[in-house]
Amino acid sequence: MRLLIVEDDAPLASGLRRILEAEGHAVDVTSRGEQAVLAAAQERFDLVILDIGLPQMDGFEVLRRLRGGSPEKNGPMPVLVLTARDAVDDRVRGLDLGADDYMVKPFAMPELTARVRALLRRSQAHGGPRIVHGPLALDTVARRAFLKNEPLELAAREWAVLEVLLGKVEKIVSKEAIIQAVAGWGDDLSPNAIEVYVSRLRSKLEPAGIKIRTVRGFGYMLEEYKGA
């Protein structure tokens, strides 16, 4: 994947670059908003990591230009905003201007890489019919699932629950959110029913090292795949 980092703090920019390169991405770095706007107009990036506190043209302005420019070629360009400020207004403003996610400095690198992966996966999901999570692959067009390249039998609701969880890896998905996402599948679902589907999914996926964590009283979280 091709990433653009817009950050004027050199040590942080180089740290981010090395971490994301270690993840296997091609990373460009610029410290100036104007250059970022120019680069994004000329080339296609799969993700932009944008600092708000830039000299001269600030991150909000860059974001406005990225979003307000000509329709982006080859689908939307996700933007992950970084900021040293955490005022609620800033957060809202960033998201209003079309940022896809928002991180307040400083942050743990695993969290950053998880968010980057999630954003890339989300943007990929728009175009690609395949969702991959470790040894698990879902063909959303053919509605067929594979685990370690073997076909995996999933009931319709199990599929629906899994799809919701795969859309938010490493994030808690509340039971209500799952019920809402699955509600189209027929009659009313109780939270207990969701528990049943999750426990069935667990018995099918955990042997392969895919973990669904229960967050007591709240919902579920599909963990990042860390190997079997």
Place this chain on the structure above:
Amino acid sequence: MAARSLRAHLLRMLLPPIGALLVLGALVAYYPSLEPATTAYDQGLIDAGISLGTYIHTAEGGYRLELPSAVDQVLRRDSYDSVYYRVLGPNGEAIAGDDGLPGPPPERELRDGFISYDTAYKGQKIRAVAVPAKCGEAACSVVVAETTVKRRRMTRDILFSSLLPEILIAIATVLIVWFGVKRGLGPLARLSDEIKKRSPGDLRPIAAADTPEEARPLVSALNGLLDEVAQASRNQQRFLANAAHQLRTPLAGLQAHTELALAKPLPTEVRAELEQVHQSTIRTARLANQLLALARAEPGARGNAAELNLKALAESEADGWVHQALARDVDLGFELDWAPVHGDAFLLREALANLVHNAIEYSPRGARVTVRTGRNGTHSFLEVEDDGPGIPAPERERVLERFYRVPGTPGTGSGLGLAIVREIAAGHGATISITDATGGASASSSGTKGCRVAITFPHG
């Protein structure tokens, strides 16, 4: 220095001139009215003298007063005073009447032929008149006198009737000053009540609408001061917030590079050192956040208060907490119900984050931590409960102080977390309580009491 009483001061200034005016007024009223009254009484004596004169007859070898006893009685009858008279011949010899009644002082000149004078007789003060009379062809005189009982009475009456209204006016003046000052200062008293009732953070200008003209300069001076204090407070908060913000970017770089380095194969010793650097970095970042929160929670910081739901607030932060909990193998759970509050989202999020962080940080591996929000009657609350070691009852007040840590506490916290929670709670008019765990978490196998920190918000 004792405060000067405005009333006493006013009275001190007013009373001497009022007293002087009183005396002057009495004198001015007294003497002019005394004169005609005295003249009227004197006239009575003169008339009696003239009547007496008509009873003088010429006799051989001299003069005689032939006064019928009935007339004598009428003459001498008086309700208050004793009346005396004496008839003197042309050469000043006594012809009749009361012996020894003093004649007119020789130096006194006649006015209209009459002389009136004060003298004494039989040990009493008397008022006398000498009236000219005819003894045949010769001139003689009649002296009529009376004691001064009714004159003194009259004097007293005149004095009293002229003084009474003035005394009443003086009393009224004192009362008007006394109550008028109280009433006049009423708006000032209301003003000080209003200022007293204010929370320390309330630096809004005082409304001048209700204050009297004379107090306006005071109010506007106060408002000027309030404005300056608010400005200074805003500047200080802006500085603190900026400082904390400025720290974050280099800290993010530091954290990135230590994590990068830790991902590489390293000699054990170097790795241990680097782990320390990494932990310190994370702690410093946390401290920067806490200072920022403290600056924002400071009274006077104009928060962005809005209608919020604590349930939604907790849900939006749950992701981050769950990762913290997983890292320490803590079972983080939620019991979230609708809990509306009027408050500052950033500050409440920070308060909740501090409570959850503490619960996770100070609980042993495998512990249960539960975040709750909800309504207790009409009060919204949020609480965080753990089944960790708990906080001994005597320490529960002190842990809310800045930089205080329970002695022997493991880990490396700053001791700011609960102080921040307390300030944020106070800023929202909420109360904070620390108790043993009460929920299911207290039935912990380790036999510890656990800890429950609850923030209860005011009715709303």
